[in-house]
Amino acid sequence: MTVLACVALPLLAPSLITALHRWPNPREAVTLLTAGGLFLLVYSLHDNVLQGARPAIDLAEPLPGLTIGFEVEPLGMLFALLASFLWMVTSVYSIGYLRSHHEWRQTSYYSYFAVALGSTMGIAFAGNLFTLFIFYELLTLSTYPLVTHAGDDAARESGRMYLGYLLGTSVILLLLALVWTWSLTGTLDFRTGGILEGVVPPGIAGILLVLFIFGIGKAAVMPFHLWLPAAMVAPTPVSALLHAVAVVKAGVFTVLKVVIYIFGIDFLAAVPATQWLMYIAAATILLAALVALRQDNLKLRLAWSTISQLSYIVLCALLLTSSGIVGGALHIVMHAFAKITLFLCAGAILVTTHKSRISEMRGIGRSMPWTMAAFTVGALSMIGIPPTGGFISKWYILLGAIDARQLIAVGVIIVSTLLNAAYFLPVVYTAFFHSPESNPEYTHQETHGEAPLTILLAITVTALGTVVLFFFPDLPLELALQLAGESG
Amino acid sequence: MLLSNLPALQVIIPLVSAPLCMLLRNPRHAWACALFTSWLVLGMAVMLAQRVYTAGTLSYAIGAWATPWGIEYRVDMAGALMVLVIAIIGALVMPYAWHSIQEELHKKQTGLFYTCYLLCLTGLLGIVVTGDAFNLFVFLEISSLSSYVLISLGSKRRALTAAYQYLVMGTIGATFILISIGLLYMITGTLNMADLAQRLPDVADTRTIRVAFAFMTVGVSIKLALFPLHIWLPNAYTFAPSVVTAFMAATATKVGVYVLLRFFFTVFGFHFSFVAMHVGEILMLLAVAAILVASLVAVFQDNVKRMLAYSSVAQIGYIILGISLASAAGVSAGMLHLFNHALIKCALFLAIGSIYLRLGSVEIHNMHGLARQMPWTMAAFVAGGLSLIGIPLTAGFISKWYLVSAALTAGYWPLAVLVLVSSLLALIYIWRVVEAAYFHVPAADMHRVREAPASMLIPAWLLIGANIYIGIDAGLIINIAQQGAAVLVGQMP
Numbered sequence: 001m002t003v004l005a006c007v008a009l010p011l012l013a014p015s016l017i018t019a020l021h022r023w024p025n026p027r028e029a030v031t032l033l034t035a036g037g038l039f040l041l042v043y044s045l046h047d048n049v050l051q052g053a054r055p056a057i058d059l060a061e062p063l064p065g066l067t068i069g070f071e072v073e074p075l076g077m078l079f080a081l082l083a084s085f086l087w088m089v090t091s092v093y094s095i096g097y098l099r100s101h102h103e104w105r106q107t108s109y110y111s112y113f114a115v116a117l118g119s120t121m122g123i124a125f126a127g128n129l130f131t132l133f134i135f136y137e138l139l140t141l142s143t144y145p146l147v148t149h150a151g152d153d154a155a156r157e158s159g160r161m162y163l164g165y166l167l168g169t170s171v172i173l174l175l176l177a178l179v180w181t182w183s184l185t186g187t188l189d190f191r192t193g194g195i196l197e198g199v200v201p202p203g204i205a206g207i208l209l210v211l212f213i214f215g216i217g218k219a220a221v222m223p224f225h226l227w228l229p230a231a232m233v234a235p236t237p238v239s240a241l242l243h244a245v246a247v248v249k250a251g252v253f254t255v256l257k258v259v260i261y262i263f264g265i266d267f268l269a270a271v272p273a274t275q276w277l278m279y280i281a282a283a284t285i286l287l288a289a290l291v292a293l294r295q296d297n298l299k300l301r302l303a304w305s306t307i308s309q310l311s312y313i314v315l316c317a318l319l320l321t322s323s324g325i326v327g328g329a330l331h332i333v334m335h336a337f338a339k340i341t342l343f344l345c346a347g348a349i350l351v352t353t354h355k356s357r358i359s360e361m362r363g364i365g366r367s368m369p370w371t372m373a374a375f376t377v378g379a380l381s382m383i384g385i386p387p388t389g390g391f392i393s394k395w396y397i398l399l400g401a402i403d404a405r406q407l408i409a410v411g412v413i414i415v416s417t418l419l420n421a422a423y424f425l426p427v428v429y430t431a432f433f434h435s436p437e438s439n440p441e442y443t444h445q446e447t448h449g450e451a452p453l454t455i456l457l458a459i460t461v462t463a464l465g466t467v468v469l470f471f472f473p474d475l476p477l478e479l480a481l482q483l484a485g486e487s488g
Numbered sequence: 489m490l491l492s493n494l495p496a497l498q499v500i501i502p503l504v505s506a507p508l509c510m511l512l513r514n515p516r517h518a519w520a521c522a523l524f525t526s527w528l529v530l531g532m533a534v535m536l537a538q539r540v541y542t543a544g545t546l547s548y549a550i551g552a553w554a555t556p557w558g559i560e561y562r563v564d565m566a567g568a569l570m571v572l573v574i575a576i577i578g579a580l581v582m583p584y585a586w587h588s589i590q591e592e593l594h595k596k597q598t599g600l601f602y603t604c605y606l607l608c609l610t611g612l613l614g615i616v617v618t619g620d621a622f623n624l625f626v627f628l629e630i631s632s633l634s635s636y637v638l639i640s641l642g643s644k645r646r647a648l649t650a651a652y653q654y655l656v657m658g659t660i661g662a663t664f665i666l667i668s669i670g671l672l673y674m675i676t677g678t679l680n681m682a683d684l685a686q687r688l689p690d691v692a693d694t695r696t697i698r699v700a701f702a703f704m705t706v707g708v709s710i711k712l713a714l715f716p717l718h719i720w721l722p723n724a725y726t727f728a729p730s731v732v733t734a735f736m737a738a739t740a741t742k743v744g745v746y747v748l749l750r751f752f753f754t755v756f757g758f759h760f761s762f763v764a765m766h767v768g769e770i771l772m773l774l775a776v777a778a779i780l781v782a783s784l785v786a787v788f789q790d791n792v793k794r795m796l797a798y799s800s801v802a803q804i805g806y807i808i809l810g811i812s813l814a815s816a817a818g819v820s821a822g823m824l825h826l827f828n829h830a831l832i833k834c835a836l837f838l839a840i841g842s843i844y845l846r847l848g849s850v851e852i853h854n855m856h857g858l859a860r861q862m863p864w865t866m867a868a869f870v871a872g873g874l875s876l877i878g879i880p881l882t883a884g885f886i887s888k889w890y891l892v893s894a895a896l897t898a899g900y901w902p903l904a905v906l907v908l909v910s911s912l913l914a915l916i917y918i919w920r921v922v923e924a925a926y927f928h929v930p931a932a933d934m935h936r937v938r939e940a941p942a943s944m945l946i947p948a949w950l951l952i953g954a955n956i957y958i959g960i961d962a963g964l965i966i967n968i969a970q971q972g973a974a975v976l977v978g979q980m981p
Binding site: 133163171176 | 874
């Protein structure tokens with residue numbers, strides 16, 4: 001029942017939010033209470049799951065043999081905990097951001113946000129691939145109004161890219177893979193060890209894997225990555241939660257699920273296509289990092305960095321080793337905390353100073369020390385420097401690559417770490433060590449201070465989280481190890 | 489007593505009330521009569537479907553003349569499904585018609601409209617329930633002649649040319665069907681379809697029967713607007729009154745598909761149609777062309793009604809594609825889509841009719857910013873559009889899933905890809921309307937419009953609700969479609 005409540009609560013919240021659209025404060029209270037309630041609900045599940053329980057519930061049977069049902073397993077638990085926790089933080093941030101920006105359509109903003117989170121919960125707890133697909137599409141549709149929130153021509157163009165890429169890949173490739181798998185095996189259940197082994201020859205399995213990996217457009221493996229930078233026209237909290245946590249992580253989460261529970265990593269070892277897809281993921285890591293290096297717009301740089309980091313997780317899944325799986329699962333969490341911190345800082349700078357380009361941010365660390373300190377923590381975690389969470393996931397990823405004897409993967413991870421440093425550290429340097437006077441459009445009237453309090457609060461929580469996860473990684477680590485244990 | 493006469497009453501009641509509408513001078517009375525009849529028809533259709541579902545195929549001899557001399561009415565599961573589709577759509581468009589017809593038609597024409605509507609309903613229901621080939625032709629002509637009148641009632645003068653174009657094409661089609669029935673009668677000496685089915689195999693290898701088959705296929709293909717015989721459809725749908733478009737899009741072409749199924753599977757038999765005459769390959773080719781070409785043409789239309797009309801041609805392609813696979817899975821996917829598409833397209837055309845009522849136009853560039861002024865209508869359009877694209881939790885997804893799976897099982901993976909790719913084309917043309925209504929700022933000289941009246945919103949939303957319900961729990965409808973397909977393709981290997 002709790003599982004059902006986790007999905008239903010955020011999906012039902014919009015009715016109340018819409019009803020209260022005339023009273024902003026109670027309206028935001030609904031969002032905060034829902035987010036808090038959701039986190040408590042999800043958290044109450046984790047003890048059972050750690051002890052090996054798999055709470056499950058079946059809802060409906062749209063097609064004979066295909067159910068809409070939920071089942072909690074370690075990876076889904078991890079993802080749900082992450083998304084629901086960061087939704088609370090982002091909600092606090094959203095209130096400060098939208099109000100100081102005087103955004104329009106705030107009611108529909110909070111409503112669609114709640115629906116998006118409900119869809120994310122549906123993805124996390126999906127009991128079979130069919131259910132996962134339904135919520136995957138629902139997530140695309142419910143985030144479309146958020147991405148195009150500005151309602152202008154740029155938003156419309158980006159919205160087209162967003163829908164075109166995400167619906168296009170999922171409808172043509174992913175759905176085809178789904179129906180195909182179903183017609184071959186007669187089931188779409190997630191099973192330990194996969195459902196394809198012994199039913200499908202490795203050649204066909206290779207084609208299926210290609211369809212799955214590229215069909216999951218939310219994982220942004222090249223060449224289906226361009227929607228991600230386009231989606232940056234969204235308000236910053238949307239970019240932060242949805243395009244650093246919920247949407248993109250739903251993509252890599254699905255990749256991990258498919259690799260572990262549909263194919264099974266033992267079976268994939270015999271499929272030659274796995275190698276090639278891993279190289280494509282590796283190429284995505286490097287290419288996206290190189291593009292990020294050249295971006296002056298801070299949000300765009302973060303977006304390209306996200307593309308690069310997502311492919312880390314795809315790569316991990318395709319290493320087919322248990323350390324790789326642990327690394328991938330942990331990286332979902334670690335990257336989420338670091339990247340959301342970075343996005344929230346970018347939003348804080350935008351709201352306070354109306355600056356979005358890195359070249360305009362000289363000396364900004366002097367007037368916004370708190371924000372930029374948090375930014376530094378996020379950047380360190382992205383590079384993987386202790387004491388931040390990013391170090392732990394990178395450790396396991398490297399371990400996984402070495403276990404798999406994939407020297408290319410090891411090399412790519414090391415080079416990309418350098419690239420991460422190369423595109424994040426200059427931002428920190430510019431902010432702290434350049435003087436504000438060296439800005440080209442510097443005027444003496446610039447007397448902005450720190451960002452609004454709700455924004456600072458959110459940033460502090462996520463930055464602290466990034467550090468805390470280095471010292472106390474127990475919960476995500478235990479869940480990830482359990483996942484790796486299950487996958488064999 | 490009453491129950492056993494259901495198949496006949498199903499047809500006779502609308503036939504009798506049709507002239508009644510003409511006699512009632514007051515438009516309100518005529519409307520009430522048509523509304524009452526439509527709901528009565530729905531009630532009977534539900535009872536009929538129930539009886540067929542529990543008791544199996546019903547047979548009814550008109551005037552108690554024994555078959556094969558008398559006319560037999562015969563309703564099996566596939567027929568019951570069709571009767572249900574027609575009756576549901578009829579019962580939903582009638583409450584909607586009141587405001588829409590008042591706005592679009594001259595007061596003097598309303599009586600004529602309701603009469604012709606009821607006659608069209610009679611014809612469509614008759615085609616489905618009859619088991620007699622010549623009787624089928626008669627009902628086909630009743631429905632066709634009345635639909636020519638219905639289309640010509642459209643408010644623009646081009647409705648007349650559209651109706652004329654349809655008249656010419658439709659008459660050619662009807663003549664072909666009549667020629668075919670004549671040839672069949674010449675060889676076998678019977679008009680009863682069950683009887684025909686028994687006698688045909690002995691004489692199948694004659695040129696006359698092959699010619700009859702060809703005439704029938706082409707004639708019915710014109711009626712159901714199979715590419716490239718669809719050219720009457722876009723004009724007819726664009727210029728007909730909104731109610732007529734919604735009603736016809738959901739029923740008339742679907743009944744054409746039903747006739748095709750009847751003749752292919754029941755009368756000529758699977759072996760003759762698909763093995764000896766290779767109709768499967770021909771249909772598949774035409775269906776693929778319909779899906780691709782019509783979807784592409786739809787993308788470039790500015791008139792939303794015309795856009796949806798081309799989309800209908802493409803969707804008929806989906807249905808025919810399912811049938812052309814010549815497998816039980818394929819035919820049931822086709823029938824499933826036949827039902828689902830009726831719900832989807834009717835909902836979309838009803839939403840567009842509401843827009844026409846308020847705006848007086850259905851051009852995309854006139855719909856800028858409309859979502860602010862008609863939020864419920866536009867939301868219905870978006871929901872119907874999502875179902876048309878085939879997004880999960882809608883009826884469109886269910887039929888797409890079945891179609892793709894049937895294509896894969898039959899080994900035609902390029903067809904599966906084609907179906908999926910063309911659903912993206914649907915995304916493009918639906919989204920053009922969405923962007924106009926939700927993103928563009930209304931032009932300065934555009935006058936404010938109100939939301940459509942409840943009598944027009946509720947039918948549209950009932951259909952949307954049915955779409956979503958089927959998307960979540962399609963068990964019953966899939967069961968009916970599979971049973972219907974099993975009846976049709978019973979003798980298949």
